[in-house]
Amino acid sequence: MVVRGFLQGLHSSPFHGFSVQFSEHRRYNQGDDPKLIDWLVYAKTDKYYVKRYEAETNLTGYLAIDLSKSMGFTESQSMTKFEYATCLAASLTYLMTMQQDPVGLLTLGEKVHAELPARSRRGHLGDVMARLSQLKPEGNTNLAVSLTQVAAMLKHHSLVMLFTDLLDDPEATLSSLARLRHGGHDVIVFHVLDAAEVNFPYDGPVQFQDSETGETITVDATGFREDYLAQLDAFRENYRERCAKLRIDYVPLDTSMPFDKALTEYLMQRQKSK
Structure with missing residues (x-):
């Protein structure tokens, strides 16, 4: 816990310094964050999909x-x-x-x-x-x-x-x-x-x-x-x-x-x- 806090101080937040690269879509599942729903895909397919991301550190x-x-x-x-x-x-x-x-x-x-x-x-x-x-x-x-x-x-x-x-x-x-x-x-x-x-x-x-x-x-x-x-x-x-x-x-x-x-x-x- 100590070193986690230490590195968070270097990053300012756990994911500061990370770039996020779009990977693919997958079907929306119960429990997924609704904020991740791709509404453009929904408009085309009438189905709920969420974006998957791949964290890529810099x-x-x-x-x-x-x-x-x-x-x-x-x-x-x-x-x-x-x-x-x-x-x-x-x-x-x-x-x-x-x-x-x-x-x-x-x-x-x-x-x-x-x-x-x-x-x-x-x-x-x-x-x-x-x-x-x-x-x-x-x-x-x-x-x-x-x-x-x-x-x-x-x-x-x-x-x-x-x-x-x-x-x-x-x-x-x-x-x-x-x-x-x-x-x-x-x-x-x-x-x-x-x-x-x-x-x-x-x-x-x-x-x-x-x-x-x-x-x-x-x-x-x-x-x-x-x-x-x-x-x-x-x-x-x-x-x-x-x-x-x-x-x-x-x-x-x-x-x-x-x-x-x-x-x-x-x-x-x-x-x-x-």
Whole structure:
């Protein structure tokens, strides 16, 4: 129910974005909506017929998943950023396929990989979920390069749902996001961080290691906390403001947030902006 409401927010209504193509007539049956009766056919045949329609979607969605090793981080040992992102991606795939919207899967490493083409058949849900379960966050990721390649790959208006911790060069990443928007694509950035990255629950001397480079640094966590949290707020606010100017939806999340709370808050913000 939560993700249904979420996607309805994207569509404004469950069928916004769908074109309806006339298919054929059939005899009127008790219980059919009288509004569907074709009165021109009735005038010719003196019989009641209703129009049958075939829903044809014009919204194609692409899940773009950050495969950087930093996405595998968790302090709680419960759910990593990557697992949180893939659960959300699977939920959205479920709803989009139920609405007959094609969904494709892209993974972002040092370059983009097209894992699965966009399809809308019911069996595609299983394909996407199977592939998501096989993916692992490993290696380095160049978000800017990958997103630029995505912009070049997509030939038609699409909805790009990006799942990432955004731990890369902000200017280069924002420039690539701008290319996606200028290409006519709708973009949602799901900024997924671990709860520890948001709350910084550390005290005393702590050694941190960069999961991608292996570089280590030791800091006095107690004295560093205030500066860290201020920098994190500035980091998120920069993305929030710059994405707003590009008309990109920016959704900050952390792994302690239940999906219903996270998506409901997002929907409320979106409705207020309309």
